[in-house]
Each structure stands twice: as structure tokens, then as C-alpha cells.
Amino acid sequence: MAGVEQVVTRTVAPPKMARLAVTAIFFANGALVANWFARVPDVKQGLGLSEGALSLGLFAMAVGALLSQPTAGWVIGKVGSLKVTAVMAIANCAALILPGFAPSLPLLMAALFLFGASNGALDVAMNAQAALVERRYARPIMSSFHAMWSVGGLIGAAIGALAVARGAGTGAHFLIAAVAGVAVMLVALRGLIPDGPATASGHEPAFALPTRALVPMGIVALCALICEGAIGDWGAIYLREGLGSAAGMAAAGYAVFALMMAGGRFAGDWLATRFGSGNVVRTGGGLVMAGIGLALVGSVPAVAIAGYGLVGAGVSCVFPLIMSAAARTPGVAPGVGIAAMATAGYTGFLLGAPLIGGMAEVITLRGALSVLMLFGLVILLLGTHVKGEALAPADATSG
The missing domain is CATH 1.20.1250.20 (MFS general substrate transporter like domains)
Structure with a gap:
């Protein structure tokens, strides 16, 4: 947590630096997710899973994301999006490693639950940071962040395909991808915009379901x-x-x-x-x-x-x-x-x-x-x- 505190106590980043930082996080996240999808067949084959068994693992990943996303919105309202982005960016990189070393279906499900949960929370937090940057620019720029997520996905898929072609083990592949992801995230986190608790309401629910306006x-x-x-x-x-x-x-x-x-x-x-x-x-x-x-x-x-x-x-x-x-x-x-x-x-x-x-x-x-x-x-x-x-x-x- 010392790294997080160091990030949130420095001066506010210039808008251009903040935009570049958030762009890097979107790009890295897209690449990490694509690296996982590129190796799903290898994980399936390595554990000898049927289609139905694999679907249980993928379902666990989905459940993790669906539970973490509304909760992340509530936490951001209490502590700000910078802290949540910082913690979840590193957690998401670390969680990518786990499926590559899971020796059984139950442990794969647990690993994918953590990967899905960290990815879902990061998705909410980095979009909240993107919204802060957009406000500083006073014009629409949100689509550019999502465009770089797509670019990261395309590059991540290409890297995954190369790893498969070279016969790289899934564990080693995910470990290298995670280390690279952490390096990008640590640099990018220094450019994020510090924010505090939200002030729109003092009674935001823990699970953020849509209001009438949404x-x-x-x-x-x-x-x-x-x-x-x-x-x-x-x-x-x-x-x-x-x-x-x-x-x-x-x-x-x-x-x-x-x-x-x-x-x-x-x-x-x-x-x-x-x-x-x-x-x-x-x-x-x-x-x-x-x-x-x-x-x-x-x-x-x-x-x-x-x-x-x-x-x-x-x-x-x-x-x-x-x-x-x-x-x-x-x-x-x-x-x-x-x-x-x-x-x-x-x-x-x-x-x-x-x-x-x-x-x-x-x-x-x-x-x-x-x-x-x-x-x-x-x-x-x-x-x-x-x-x-x-x-x-x-x-x-x-x-």
C-alpha cells in the first residue's frame, strides 16, 4: 500500500500526462485479457477438461466480475478511483498468473474468480479515472481510451498466438505477461488524477444498480x-x-x-x-x-x-x-x-x-x-x- 499512498499524495498531474497514463492502463488491461483468451484452449487441454468443465471455470470468472463491479462503484465513492485503480491494476496482473499454474478444476475456478473480480473492479475504476480526465479536457475523449483497449486486445492476441506457436508454457507465458503488465501499470499510476470520496450523495448503496436516470x-x-x-x-x-x-x-x-x-x-x-x-x-x-x-x-x-x-x-x-x-x-x-x-x-x-x-x-x-x-x-x-x-x-x- 505504500506505493498507492505515494501516488495519491503527489501533486495533480497535467491533463496530457493523466490522459496518457489512463490510456496506458486501458491498453495494458486489454492486452492482459487477450493473453488469457489466447491460451484458453491450452489450459483446457492441460487439465484434460471437457467443454462443460471449462464452462464452469469461465462461469466463475464471470461471477467474479459481476460481483466486483457494483461493489467497486461503492468503494470508489468512499475512497476515490485512484486508490481502487492502483490496487486493482496490480491485483489484476498478479491474478493472471494463477490460471497458468492451476493443477485442478476447483483451483482453476478459484483462480478465474479472482482474475474476473480484479478485472471487473479495474474496469470500473479506470473508467472513473477516464471520466475525470475527460472533465479536465471539457470535451468527449472517452472513446479514445476504449479504442486503446481494443488495440491492446489485438496486440495481446498476437502475442498469445506467438507464445502458442513457440510452444511456451501457459504458466511461464502468463508470468512474463504479468510482469510486463505490472511495469506498465506502475509507470502509468504516477500520472493518474487524485480524487477523494464522491459527494453526490452520502448514502450510495454497496451494490450499484441503475437508478431511474440510468x-x-x-x-x-x-x-x-x-x-x-x-x-x-x-x-x-x-x-x-x-x-x-x-x-x-x-x-x-x-x-x-x-x-x-x-x-x-x-x-x-x-x-x-x-x-x-x-x-x-x-x-x-x-x-x-x-x-x-x-x-x-x-x-x-x-x-x-x-x-x-x-x-x-x-x-x-x-x-x-x-x-x-x-x-x-x-x-x-x-x-x-x-x-x-x-x-x-x-x-x-x-x-x-x-x-x-x-x-x-x-x-x-x-x-x-x-x-x-x-x-x-x-x-x-x-x-x-x-x-x-x-x-x-x-x-x-x-x-
């Missing part, structure tokens, strides 16, 4: 992440089994989706400034509808992949803009608002795969994926609620 945004976050999770889990399967594409073409589908999502996030701040957050979100809902329709209308894999690209562009800015708006909702502490949206979004991400899979058993995979158009419609209709207090110029110089 409910529409929570629904939009849920729908957007359902679409993102569904394409991630079922998009390649539809290309390969539904359209008969080659394995390489099927893999390219998600790559196009991810690249368009990263590109959309890099453009998101300019778009939000130019057209308003609500209009960008509503347009995103329309792109989701158009993209799903294009992907399912014919039998040409390249056309379907183009549709995935539209979906990626459509969902790209939705969640970052919701996080920004939630942090500026009147009467709601920023950490609590962000935690509520993170919980809603992550729930949607988890629901996407089983929802589509269950429906596919009844109405075919094409029919199940078509339901995503309805979620796009909900995003379009409720997108106007994605707003918050204006980023006033006075905030740019406040401490």
Missing part, C-alpha cells in the same frame, strides 16, 4: 454488449457452418469486426463532439440493424463479413459514450454510475452467446442472429437518453 442507458449498454458478444462467439461459426466458408475466411470475420470497432472508437470522440453522443449512439443502432441484415441476407461470406464490419462500427462507440454519460448523471456519484453501466454491459456480453445458442436450437443460427436486429432497434430508440451534464470548460481546470 435505466435507459443501462438497457442500451445491455443490448450493445449482447450484440458484441454474439458476433464474437457465433459470427465465425455462422460463416463456417452456415455459409460454408473456409476456416481462414471465418476467422477473418471477427478480425474485420474487431478492426472496425477499434476504428470507430478512434473516431468516436470527434463524432460525439460534432453530432452529440445521443445521435452517435442512435446511428450505431441503425448500423447494427443494417449490418446484421447484410450478413444474413445472402450466402456470400464476403458480404456477411462486410455486415460484421458494420456491426463493429455500430457498437464501437456505444459503451464508451454510455460510460461518459453515466459519470455525468446529476445526483449520481460517478463511480456508482459507471459501475451500474459496467454491470449492465457485462451482463449483456455474457447473455449474448447462450441466448443465440439456445434460439439456434429452435429457429436455426441464421434466425437466431436475426434477433440482434431488434437489439439494434432498441439502441436506436433509446440512444437519445445517452447524455449527462455538459462538460463545462470550468471542469477543465478543476482539481
Whole structure:
């Protein structure tokens, strides 16, 4: 804790330094998560797990995240986002090591619970820090942080693929990745913005569920992440089994989706400034509808992949803009608002795969994926609620 105290007692970082620091944390977190996903098949094979047994481990990871996110919002309201970010950034790096050395399913579940919990809490805390930096800039910049998370994910996936190709053990791989992550985090933590307890209310609940002002945004976050999770889990399967594409073409589908999502996030701040957050979100809902329709209308894999690209562009800015708006909702502490949206979004991400899979058993995979158009419609209709207090110029110089 001495390192944390050292961070919080120094002078306030300049806005540019703070932005770079938060960007580095988003990037490192995206890379760490991607390194884990790249080695899931190796962990499964190493422990001799069935698909059902592996799903128990992944479920434990999800439970850890879902429990930690609302709690993190409450803790941030009490001690500030800097302390939570500092502790959880290091904890998340350390927790990555554990699955690589777990000798049994029960210990793997415990390891993944800790990894999921630390990652969920860090997600809330670093978004709260991002909201503080955004206030200092007095203009939308939240999407740029999430864009760098996507870039970190792409690079982390490439590193993971290289580790697999070189035959590196999962334990050694995760240990090296964790050490690199700690190095980045320790440098970045020095540039964060010190903050104290929230003052929006003196009675924030320990579990940050959406208030009336946040409910529409929570629904939009849920729908957007359902679409993102569904394409991630079922998009390649539809290309390969539904359209008969080659394995390489099927893999390219998600790559196009991810690249368009990263590109959309890099453009998101300019778009939000130019057209308003609500209009960008509503347009995103329309792109989701158009993209799903294009992907399912014919039998040409390249056309379907183009549709995935539209979906990626459509969902790209939705969640970052919701996080920004939630942090500026009147009467709601920023950490609590962000935690509520993170919980809603992550729930949607988890629901996407089983929802589509269950429906596919009844109405075919094409029919199940078509339901995503309805979620796009909900995003379009409720997108106007994605707003918050204006980023006033006075905030740019406040401490």
C-alpha cells in the first residue's frame, strides 16, 4: 500500500500526462485479457477438461466480475478511483498468473474468480479515472481510451498466438505477461488524477444498480454488449457452418469486426463532439440493424463479413459514450454510475452467446442472429437518453 499512498499524495498531474497514463492502463488491461483468451484452449487441454468443465471455470470468472463491479462503484465513492485503480491494476496482473499454474478444476475456478473480480473492479475504476480526465479536457475523449483497449486486445492476441506457436508454457507465458503488465501499470499510476470520496450523495448503496436516470442507458449498454458478444462467439461459426466458408475466411470475420470497432472508437470522440453522443449512439443502432441484415441476407461470406464490419462500427462507440454519460448523471456519484453501466454491459456480453445458442436450437443460427436486429432497434430508440451534464470548460481546470 505504500506505493498507492505515494501516488495519491503527489501533486495533480497535467491533463496530457493523466490522459496518457489512463490510456496506458486501458491498453495494458486489454492486452492482459487477450493473453488469457489466447491460451484458453491450452489450459483446457492441460487439465484434460471437457467443454462443460471449462464452462464452469469461465462461469466463475464471470461471477467474479459481476460481483466486483457494483461493489467497486461503492468503494470508489468512499475512497476515490485512484486508490481502487492502483490496487486493482496490480491485483489484476498478479491474478493472471494463477490460471497458468492451476493443477485442478476447483483451483482453476478459484483462480478465474479472482482474475474476473480484479478485472471487473479495474474496469470500473479506470473508467472513473477516464471520466475525470475527460472533465479536465471539457470535451468527449472517452472513446479514445476504449479504442486503446481494443488495440491492446489485438496486440495481446498476437502475442498469445506467438507464445502458442513457440510452444511456451501457459504458466511461464502468463508470468512474463504479468510482469510486463505490472511495469506498465506502475509507470502509468504516477500520472493518474487524485480524487477523494464522491459527494453526490452520502448514502450510495454497496451494490450499484441503475437508478431511474440510468435505466435507459443501462438497457442500451445491455443490448450493445449482447450484440458484441454474439458476433464474437457465433459470427465465425455462422460463416463456417452456415455459409460454408473456409476456416481462414471465418476467422477473418471477427478480425474485420474487431478492426472496425477499434476504428470507430478512434473516431468516436470527434463524432460525439460534432453530432452529440445521443445521435452517435442512435446511428450505431441503425448500423447494427443494417449490418446484421447484410450478413444474413445472402450466402456470400464476403458480404456477411462486410455486415460484421458494420456491426463493429455500430457498437464501437456505444459503451464508451454510455460510460461518459453515466459519470455525468446529476445526483449520481460517478463511480456508482459507471459501475451500474459496467454491470449492465457485462451482463449483456455474457447473455449474448447462450441466448443465440439456445434460439439456434429452435429457429436455426441464421434466425437466431436475426434477433440482434431488434437489439439494434432498441439502441436506436433509446440512444437519445445517452447524455449527462455538459462538460463545462470550468471542469477543465478543476482539481
